[in-house]
Amino acid sequence: MAPHSQEVTSQARCPDGIGLVLLDLDGTVLRGSSMVSRPVRDALLRCHNAGIALAVSSGRPYRMVPRVIRRLGAMDYYVCTNGSAVSDGSGRRIFSQGMTPELALKIMGLVAHLQPGWNAFVNDRGYAEFRNHSYMLGAISSGDMRSSGVSLMVFLRFVLSGLTGTGFRDVLSIRRVVSRAKRVDKLGCSFSSSGRADEAQRILLESGLAEVARMNARELEITTSGVDKGSGAAWLGRHLGVGKERMVAFGDGANDLPLTSAIGCFVAMGNADKQVKAQADDVCPAVSDDGVAQWLNAWLDEHDL
Incomplete structure (x- = not known):
């Protein structure tokens, strides 16, 4: 409407x-x-x-x-x-x-060839790979993130608050975090270009395994189908x-x-x-x-x- x-x-x-x-x-x-x-x-x-x-x-x-x-x-x-x-x-x-670790790993594998930077939320904690931060900063600098005047501040707060235990914890591999989890609440990924994000979104939606929210030109948020x-x-x-x-x-x-x-x-x-x-x-x-x-x-x- x-x-x-x-x-x-x-x-x-x-x-x-x-x-x-x-x-x-x-x-x-x-x-x-x-x-x-x-x-x-x-x-x-x-x-x-x-x-x-x-x-x-x-x-x-x-x-x-x-x-x-x-x-x-x-x-x-x-x-x-x-x-x-x-x-x-x-x-x-x-x-x-949330999704099982097996499902989360399968979803990650579907788009691995597009070299995403991953983040994941497990047990109310956020984990992120350095590549995820790098891609998101690139999106901000290129104007691909929605220009609300707060995107950079929000992003930096998420990253820096990891020092106090309330934000993202930096890890080398999200796959390792996911494989050890009992349940995964949500996956997130960012890409080096909007074209790669387009392709990832198409693949994931066609798989029927996930719900995908397109947060900006380069960033996706992923939950299990129906969630x-x-x-x-x-x-x-x-x-x-x-x-x-x-x-x-x-x-x-x-x-x-x-x-x-x-x-x-x-x-x-x-x-x-x-x-x-x-x-x-x-x-x-x-x-x-x-x-x-x-x-x-x-x-x-x-x-x-």
């Missing part, structure tokens, strides 16, 4: 009430790498105090969710690694749908007894698109990619204008909450 407008509207607003709000992080709730503005923080707490369940919906594992989010006192659940893991507000995992942010949101809705028509989600990237069929109202950020806006039910102002806060406060005001 096409978005209603760039303004906050009263349409597509869950007329029967909102029971669950799912929130992407980078480019949606977070400004820069780890800042939540006061208006967004206050709006989230207002929802929480009104009895609306709030959940992070992120490609990150729980350990890589910024402390500023975990310490808000508003998040009830965390749908992480593109839907493969769901944790409660304390970080205790309550649902998993994405939409499936994670659907599980949480069933867990809470909240119907999809009472679920709202905010996002700005390709890995948010599966939410559009899993919930009642998907709201694209004003800074989102065109393809994301084109499939959204509504569009709110950009993260720099506190779009999440504007949308939620307007809905809460309309319902005297």
Whole structure:
């Protein structure tokens, strides 16, 4: 569906009430790498105090969710690694749908000839090869990563935070990490060119083994078939007894698109990619204008909450 407008509207607003709000992080709730503005923080707490369940919906594992989010006192659940893991507000995992090591290695083998740089998320920890970092820096310098003004900051935070145990751990071989894991929550890979990423995406989709989110011209995020942010949101809705028509989600990237069929109202950020806006039910102002806060406060005001 096409978005209603760039303004906050009263349409597509869950007329029967909102029971669950799912929130992407980078480019949606977070400004820069780890800042939540006061208006967004206050709006989230207002929802929480009104009895609306709030959940992070992120490609990150729980350990890589910024402390500023975990310490808000508003998040009830965390749908992480593109839907493969769901944790409660304390970080205790309550649902998993990751891939087996055997499947992960098979997926990696399908595109090995394209020489990707790999990262993997296992047990809420992120691991990355140096080649992955190198390719991503190359994508930033060439302009292949979406120019949101935060891509470099977010990337560097992920890498440097490995020193504190909250970010990527550098390893020589992701295959070795994967082969020793019990389950793999998510794979990620980057390439030396957009052409190689195109080919990898085609191969993986045709295999039927994986869901693939194209994050930018050179980067893919990979989960097992049938697992994405939409499936994670659907599980949480069933867990809470909240119907999809009472679920709202905010996002700005390709890995948010599966939410559009899993919930009642998907709201694209004003800074989102065109393809994301084109499939959204509504569009709110950009993260720099506190779009999440504007949308939620307007809905809460309309319902005297």
